[in-house]
Amino acid sequence: MRRLxxxxxxxxxxxxxxxxxxxAFLLAVIALPGLFWLVMLKRTxxxxxxxxxxxxxVVPAVHGWVETNLAPVEFLIIGISALGSGWFVALAFxxxxxxxxxxxxxxxxxxxxxxxxxxxxxxxxxxxxSAEAISLPQLVSAIFNVNNIGLDDIADFPAGHxxxxxxxxxxxxxxxxxxxxxxxxxxVAYLVAAIFVGAISATRIYLGAHYPMDVLGGWMAGGALxxxxxxVHVLGVDERARARELAEAAAHPKSRSRRVAxxxxxxxxx
Numbered sequence: 129m130r131r132l133x134x135x136x137x138x139x140x141x142x143x144x145x146x147x148x149x150x151x152a153f154l155l156a157v158i159a160l161p162g163l164f165w166l167v168m169l170k171r172t173x174x175x176x177x178x179x180x181x182x183x184x185x186v187v188p189a190v191h192g193w194v195e196t197n198l199a200p201v202e203f204l205i206i207g208i209s210a211l212g213s214g215w216f217v218a219l220a221f222x223x224x225x226x227x228x229x230x231x232x233x234x235x236x237x238x239x240x241x242x243x244x245x246x247x248x249x250x251x252x253x254x255x256x257x258s259a260e261a262i263s264l265p266q267l268v269s270a271i272f273n274v275n276n277i278g279l280d281d282i283a284d285f286p287a288g289h290x291x292x293x294x295x296x297x298x299x300x301x302x303x304x305x306x307x308x309x310x311x312x313x314x315x316v317a318y319l320v321a322a323i324f325v326g327a328i329s330a331t332r333i334y335l336g337a338h339y340p341m342d343v344l345g346g347w348m349a350g351g352a353l354x355x356x357x358x359x360v361h362v363l364g365v366d367e368r369a370r371a372r373e374l375a376e377a378a379a380h381p382k383s384r385s386r387r388v389a390x391x392x393x394x395x396x397x398x
Contacts, residue, residue, distance in 0.1 A: 167285075183333075183339055212288075212292055212328040249349055286345035293325045295353055299354065305318065
């Protein structure tokens with residue numbers, strides 16, 4: 129794959145694999161009602177029977193076998209899970225944002241900064257879906273993992289790793305697609321992001337930290353936030369490009385409708 133080359137006009141142009149604002153908003157419209165349904169389901173039904181069977185029978189058996197026979201794989205799985213932890217995601221957002229600023233891309237730095245909304249979104253969902261009442265001091269203590277008690281210890285839904293990974297790696301892939309004029313580079317970036325999100329989410333189920341419904345909720349919440357941020361960003365780029373074209377047309381009005389004088393043909397009577 130060729131190197132990602134950014135031109136001077138990249139701030140006013142969109143890459144080949146950037147989704148349309150309408151498509152991004154449609155994804156948000158689909159994800160948000162689904163997330164609302166899952167929240168209502170969590171408040172009435174803690175877990176479904178298939179999930180209980182899977183987490184009590186299949187997952188412990190697989191985990192035990194891997195831990196006994198494939199110890200290096202166990203460490204690899206734990207490492208992959210850490211790629212969606214709160215501290216890693218926060219550092220990744222900060223590092224990518226500083227990198228964008230260093231390259232003069234304030235628009236992408238703002239997009240990455242808005243991606244940190246994944247954190248308060250997760251906190252709010254855990255606060256409102258917890259089976260037991262959570263006080264605000266308990267929530268703040270869990271955010272900073274006081275006494276080794278984290279957010280997943282006080283509320284399971286949604287899976288924070290899945291939510292944060294969806295937003296972080298989704299925005300990172302969008303930034304690549306936003307800058308790359310080669311359509312294939314954007315597609316590869318999206319594929320890599322999906323693999324990361326899927327692997328991180330699978331490790332949470334494997335480690336017994338979350339049930340599939342929790343992971344699904346994380347995907348929906350993260351996907352809705354990601355879709356809204358991408359749609360707003362693309363609309364902003366389109367508006368700036370339109371304003372630029374209008375300004376150039378106003379500055380050079382004759383260049384749009386340039387007429388060429390053609391001599392009139394006369395006929396001679398003989």
